[in-house]
Amino acid sequence: MHDIRAIRENPAAFDAALARRGDDAMSSSLLELDEARRAKILAAETAQAEQNKAAKAIGAAKAKGDEAEFERLRAEVSAKKAEVAAMQAEAKELDAKLTDQLARIPNLPADDVPEGADxxxxxxxxxxxxxxxxxxxxxxxxxxxxxxxxxxxxxxxxxxxxxxxxxxxxxxxxxxxxxxxxxxxxxxxxxxxxxxxxxxxxxxxxxxxxxxxxxxxxxxxxxxxxxxxxxxxxxxxxxxxxxxxxxxxxxxxxxxxxxxxxxxxxxxxxxxxxxxxxxxxxxxxxxxxxxxxxxxxxxxxxxxxxxxxxxxxxxxxxxxxxxxxxxxxxxxxxxxxxxxxxxxxxxxxxxxxxxxxxxxxxxxxxxxxxxxxxxxxxxxxxxxxxxxxxxxxxxxxxxxxxxxxxxxxxxxxxxxxxxxxxxxxxxxxx
Structure with missing residues (x-):
């Protein structure tokens, strides 16, 4: 299994090592998938924070007796909860897809391994x-x-x-x-x-x-x-x-x-x-x-x-x-x-x-x-x-x-x- 962080740090070296094995460059597609996965994780975390903020505000609205604000916040929390769950599911799916792709890529040859076809x-x-x-x-x-x-x-x-x-x-x-x-x-x-x-x-x-x-x-x-x-x-x-x-x-x-x-x-x-x-x-x-x-x-x-x-x-x-x-x-x-x-x-x-x-x-x-x-x-x-x-x-x-x-x-x-x-x-x- 390859370390996606190492691929992020030096994609050219990763592709060059694969080329020595006779394989096509893969860093671009892997990093694109990794970026989508990380973006979805960040979006889920942001939505989770907004959900938590709205949940705390519910108590304050209820204490003030503001029924309209209470209902608005409750609906917002419910919507955010569904949004977070959907984003987390998408992030999990993207993570599984990235893991599967990484698992199918061969190990990189040591620098002293001679190059050759067969x-x-x-x-x-x-x-x-x-x-x-x-x-x-x-x-x-x-x-x-x-x-x-x-x-x-x-x-x-x-x-x-x-x-x-x-x-x-x-x-x-x-x-x-x-x-x-x-x-x-x-x-x-x-x-x-x-x-x-x-x-x-x-x-x-x-x-x-x-x-x-x-x-x-x-x-x-x-x-x-x-x-x-x-x-x-x-x-x-x-x-x-x-x-x-x-x-x-x-x-x-x-x-x-x-x-x-x-x-x-x-x-x-x-x-x-x-x-x-x-x-x-x-x-x-x-x-x-x-x-x-x-x-x-x-x-x-x-x-x-x-x-x-x-x-x-x-x-x-x-x-x-x-x-x-x-x-x-x-x-x-x-x-x-x-x-x-x-x-x-x-x-x-x-x-x-x-x-x-x-x-x-x-x-x-x-x-x-x-x-x-x-x-x-x-x-x-x-x-x-x-x-x-x-x-x-x-x-x-x-x-x-x-x-x-x-x-x-x-x-x-x-x-x-x-x-x-x-x-x-x-x-x-x-």
Missing amino acids: EDDNVEVNRWGTPRELTFAPKEHFEIPAVAAAMDFETAVKTSGSRFVNLTKGVARIHRALAQFMLDTHVDKNGLTETQTPVLVRDEAMYGTDKLPKFGDDSYQTTNGWWLIPTSEVTLTYSVAGDILDEGELPRRMTAHTACFRSEAGSAGKDTSGMLRQHQFEKVEMVSVTHPDKSDDEQKRMLRCAEDLLEQLGIPYRTVVLCTGDMGFGARRTFDIEAWLPGQDTYREISSVSTTGDFQARRMNARFKPADGGKPQFVHTLNGSGLAVGRCLIAVLENGQNEDGTVTLPEVLAPYLGGKSILQLDGSLA
């Missing part, structure tokens, strides 16, 4: 690891014999339709091991607080984390009004909604492993093979709530937490900073980590780490009380995948594939797999 203009900032030189033609995850024996799309289609999968045998266990490994690392090494959150949330939680009103079609809503979370960013971030935290409580760092649900309304026909893009998937999420002065450093820390997981797993990756035209709606800066997938002969996104500044905090009124006793300020919120479990599974399987159709698994997973390190041709572990 993913082709993203800028690589880091690369780790060297892809294996294979002596055979690499397969995509679902084509690897050992994986195909334990990755069942047909049954999932029978029960749920396309873009669902049943994982069985060793593949199911590897998937579970990955999530456990991620959580343990975040809790024991990175200092995040583990949270088990609901996957059903109310409108307010989706709105406060910028998923509504603009992106309702990308999520699933139940018949009784709850929303299935697209990621636990929603539940973790919204946990501070309406709060005034002590500055000493910051940063608040959280992690959660949940099922996630996305309709993929804007992704028809993309990545339909295998389990790269599913309607239901699992993710280990990281969320930080920070002091505004610390949010940029916190984003770098979160990025390293995600990158370190891939390094422990031995998965080559590259990190890019998204350009202005490729950033998500609520982000002011985003780093994507892309894992190497030999079956596709390319890097694919496995984590996004974003800072939203105070964009979400304003929507959900999340603030902190400065240690020096100043007035409450909005916190900054950040979120990042640490990591997408299904996509990490794909990366592990493809990078560990062998010519005989088996898969060699990362050593770091051995404690979670009973010491086993090979996915065999029948889908079992050895």
